[in-house]
Amino acid sequence: MEYTLKEMMTIIAARxxxxxxxxFCGTGISMLAAMAAKKINAPESVIFxxxxxxxxxxxxxxxxxxxxxxxxHTSANGGLLDSFATMQNKITGDHVVGILGAAxxxxxxxxxxxxxxxxxxxxxRFSGSGGGCDVASFVSKSLIxxxxxxxxxxxxxxxxxxxxYLDGPNGRKNAGLxxxxxxxxxxxxxxxxxxxxxxxMYLSGCYPGITPEQILEKMEFTVDISRAKxxxxxxxxxxxxxxxxxxxxxxxx
Amino acid sequence: MNVGQNKVMDLKEAISTFVKPGCHLSVGxxxxxxxxxxxxxxxxxxxxGDIHLxxxxxxxxxxxxxxxxxxxxxxxxxxxxxxxxxxCIRFRKAVQEGSIEVEDxxxxxxxxxxxxxxxxxxxxxxxxxxxxxIINKWGFSKEIRKKSPKIPDEKxxxxxxxxxxxxxTEKVVLVPAINPDVTIIHVQKADQSxxxxxxxxxxxxxxxxxxxxxxxxxxxELCDNDExxxxxxxxxxxxxxxxxxxxxxxxxxxxxCFNHYDYDPRYLHLYAKHAKDDEIYKEYLDKYILGxxxxxxxLDLMDTAHMEGIKADPRTGYAANLDRS
Numbered sequence: 001m002e003y004t005l006k007e008m009m010t011i012i013a014a015r016x017x018x019x020x021x022x023x024f025c026g027t028g029i030s031m032l033a034a035m036a037a038k039k040i041n042a043p044e045s046v047i048f049x050x051x052x053x054x055x056x057x058x059x060x061x062x063x064x065x066x067x068x069x070x071x072x073h074t075s076a077n078g079g080l081l082d083s084f085a086t087m088q089n090k091i092t093g094d095h096v097v098g099i100l101g102a103a104x105x106x107x108x109x110x111x112x113x114x115x116x117x118x119x120x121x122x123x124x125r126f127s128g129s130g131g132g133c134d135v136a137s138f139v140s141k142s143l144i145x146x147x148x149x150x151x152x153x154x155x156x157x158x159x160x161x162x163x164x165y166l167d168g169p170n171g172r173k174n175a176g177l178x179x180x181x182x183x184x185x186x187x188x189x190x191x192x193x194x195x196x197x198x199x200x201m202y203l204s205g206c207y208p209g210i211t212p213e214q215i216l217e218k219m220e221f222t223v224d225i226s227r228a229k230x231x232x233x234x235x236x237x238x239x240x241x242x243x244x245x246x247x248x249x250x251x252x253x
Numbered sequence: 254m255n256v257g258q259n260k261v262m263d264l265k266e267a268i269s270t271f272v273k274p275g276c277h278l279s280v281g282x283x284x285x286x287x288x289x290x291x292x293x294x295x296x297x298x299x300x301x302g303d304i305h306l307x308x309x310x311x312x313x314x315x316x317x318x319x320x321x322x323x324x325x326x327x328x329x330x331x332x333x334x335x336x337x338x339x340x341c342i343r344f345r346k347a348v349q350e351g352s353i354e355v356e357d358x359x360x361x362x363x364x365x366x367x368x369x370x371x372x373x374x375x376x377x378x379x380x381x382x383x384x385x386x387i388i389n390k391w392g393f394s395k396e397i398r399k400k401s402p403k404i405p406d407e408k409x410x411x412x413x414x415x416x417x418x419x420x421x422t423e424k425v426v427l428v429p430a431i432n433p434d435v436t437i438i439h440v441q442k443a444d445q446s447x448x449x450x451x452x453x454x455x456x457x458x459x460x461x462x463x464x465x466x467x468x469x470x471x472x473x474e475l476c477d478n479d480e481x482x483x484x485x486x487x488x489x490x491x492x493x494x495x496x497x498x499x500x501x502x503x504x505x506x507x508x509x510c511f512n513h514y515d516y517d518p519r520y521l522h523l524y525a526k527h528a529k530d531d532e533i534y535k536e537y538l539d540k541y542i543l544g545x546x547x548x549x550x551x552l553d554l555m556d557t558a559h560m561e562g563i564k565a566d567p568r569t570g571y572a573a574n575l576d577r578s
Contacts, residue, residue: 027335050360051283052454060573064335066283066310068511068571071453079455080309081368084361088380090420114357119390125348125355127340130310130331134361134381160386175384176411176424251336251577 001236005188006253008207010036010242011234012186013099013143019044021097024087024135026050027064029145030099032242032252035061039241048086050131052078061247084131088138098135098142100162104154105146107201107221108171109164109182109194111136112157119159129161136162140180148187153219165199190215191231192223200224205231254468258446260498261475264548267497268295271435271467272304277403279307279367279431279465280314281438281458282508284334285516287451288314289439289471291504291548297321298543305403307431309363309457313508313521316341320534321542324353326393328431330360337521342528356392356408358382362428364457369430370464378412378425388426405429436465439505440490441512443472447495448481450488453511453570459489467496471504473513503552503560515563515572520555 006029013033017023019042025034034047035058048054049065057073071077086092102111103126113132117123136142146152164182165171172179184204185192190212191205202224203212212225234242247253262270272278282288293314296304303325308315310331318324320343332344347353358366365377382388391408398406410427438458442450449470451458462468468490475498481488504510507520527537545551552560566573 027333027339051286051456059569060571062335063337063516063577064284064286066286066312066454066456067335068286068453068509068515068565069569071511072569072571077454079459080360080364080457081460084364084381088361114386119386119392121351122349125332125340125345127333128329128331128357129359129382129387130333131360133359133385133387137381137383137385159390160384163382163384166384171384176422177380177383178421249578 001239003234003239004253005207007234007239007242009145009186009188011238012191012231013145014040016143016184017042017045017097020095021045022086022092022095023047024050024096024098024139026099026101026130026132028101028252030101031062032246033099033143035246036238036242039245040238048083050080050083052080052083061251063251084134087135093138094140096139098139099145100132100135100142101145102132102162104152104157105144105185106154106157107223108166108168108199109144109185109201110157110160110166111144111162111164112159114159114161116158133162136164137177138180141183142181144182144185146185146187148189148215148218150218150220153221155221165194169197169199171199189218190228203228205229207231208233254466254494255496256493258492260447260495261445262497262499264291264295264471264499264501267469267499268292268299268301271469271496272296272301273434274301275303276434277305277307279433279436279461280311281436281456281461282312282314282505283310283454283456284312285337285521286509287439287456287505287511288312288508289437289504290314290317290506290508291501292437292439292469292471293317294542294548294551296323298546307363307433309360312341316343316528319343319347319353320528321538326354328356328358328363330358330363334521338525342525343534354392357387358428359387362409364460366428366431367457367460367464369428370432371460374430376427376429378427380422380425382426383411383424431464433461433465435467435469436461437469437471438462439471439510441472441510442474442476442481443470443498444476444478444481444492445498446478447490447492447498448478448488449490449495450481455489462490463494468494469497469499470495471499471501473502473504473510475500501548504548506552509571511570512565514565515575517563518575518577519559
């Protein structure tokens with residue numbers, strides 16, 4: 001069955017979510033992955049938004065985390081204080097899975113969503129942290145969506161917005177952050193995970209028809225490719241649920 | 254704040270009375286939802302400038318205030334508009350051109366700053382942003398901060414946990430309180446004295462409201478005092494914080510207002526198209542903001558059928574099946 005790269009990325013992320021998870025998701029493909037997980041493999045996972053909505057029905061796909069569509073049929077409608085507390089609370093925080101995106105990523109999974117160039121007078125200004133840094137600082141596991149481009153997978157970030165493993169295995173501890181951090185990067189060509197010992201990114205999967213070398217060409221830094229397997233494409237059932245029940249109007253796909 | 258019982262005012266008068274050039278202002282809502290747009294357009298019309306703006310994730314109001322030339326300094330966590338603009342367009346241009354100065358925090362940090370302001374404490378702690386450039390890179394230099402009595406000398410501070418090791422925490426980040434001169438929010442229901450009932454998500458409106466010296470509230474429905482004092486657990490802001498109540502139906506348009514109307518995708522796309530180019534942006538300003546002298550005059554530019562199309566479905570609170578492409 002034919003599928004698009006966006007659909008592939010969404011399904012791969014969805015598969016990482018399990019029934020015990022409380023999923024924090026942002027705008028766009030992040031939200032779609034959380035919705036797909038609920039429909040496909042983790043029906044008991046709970047979606048919540050930094051705007052304060054928890055377990056929204058999501059009859060229609062929201063265009064933003066502040067969309068009124070996140071407010072309908074929720075367990076509680078609060079505010080930002082409630083949602084960030086849920087994430088940073090020692091008891092519930094352990095269950096939270098974050099789904100993030102960014103303009104740049106480095107080999108330790110640190111993210112830049114603020115500027116390219118000098119902070120005082122940037123060449124390009126992006127939206128900023130939003131809740132991204134709060135999530136990255138806290139949650140026990142995060143999935144990161146990135147476009148596979150050399151200018152995005154960089155040796156050194158122009159600005160470190162959201163902490164991954166900072167500079168290595170003791171990075172987070174030295175900075176005073178709780179343990180946790182990124183578990184997977186999902187791009188339009190393959191997937192990466194982070195080594196248990198060194199906390200450096202390595203190639204974990206290639207999409208059908210893509211080689212590790214092709215992926216390395218789209219990165220400024222080199223990663224270990226010895227563990228890369230072929231990623232299983234979306235099944236017809238996964239695609240049907242994604243297309244018909246999550247985003248029938250194709251607003252995001 | 255004002256402990257009086259009748260604060261109903263006209264929008265023009267409320268803005269000219271409370272929003273002064275150079276003031277420290279905060280606006281409520283979140284990206285494309287429940288921004289106090291009628292008030293924002295009136296600020297642009299009155300050409301009030303040199304404003305120091307505080308928001309968390311904003312949004313249409315922030316981008317239009319910047320586009321309208323009203324803002325000189327901005328403290329913000331996220332300048333985006335969901336799928337309509339991943340980075341707000343006039344905000345991006347202004348930062349890249351150096352025409353506004355910006356200080357970045359995280360969403361939680363900005364919320365805690367307003368909370369600190371509403372609690373009367375100088376700062377609140379969080380563990381967010383340790384190890385990041387939110388701590389290492391400052392938008393407002395130490396010199397700028399020292400010069401202005403209304404900006405704290407430090408952007409934030411790291412502190413060793415004084416309750417050594419308690420809750421397994423070694424270090425925290427302290428973020429300074431915000432007490433804006435004026436906060437403006439748009440709510441679904443308010444009464445003449447200013448009791449407010451927000452429906453759907455409150456975002457950080459309540460903290461922004463309670464930390465401000467003056468609070469202006471625009472409302473969809475101006476209710477009877479007795480109505481709001483029933484089921485008062487549904488009210489978030491008691492009247493004592495409020496200086497002005499202004500009845501402005503569609504006051505959040507073109508952003509959404511839960512239970513009343515959805516965001517207007519057509520207007521938001523039109524805005525994005527015009528915002529990309531300085532010349533055609535002038536045409537947008539003339540036609541939609543500076544031309545119409547009131548919010549109703551702006552709404553009159555939209556055809557009735559179109560406005561019907563974004564009305565909220567009473568079951569869901571948003572416009573079900575709205576074409577958002």
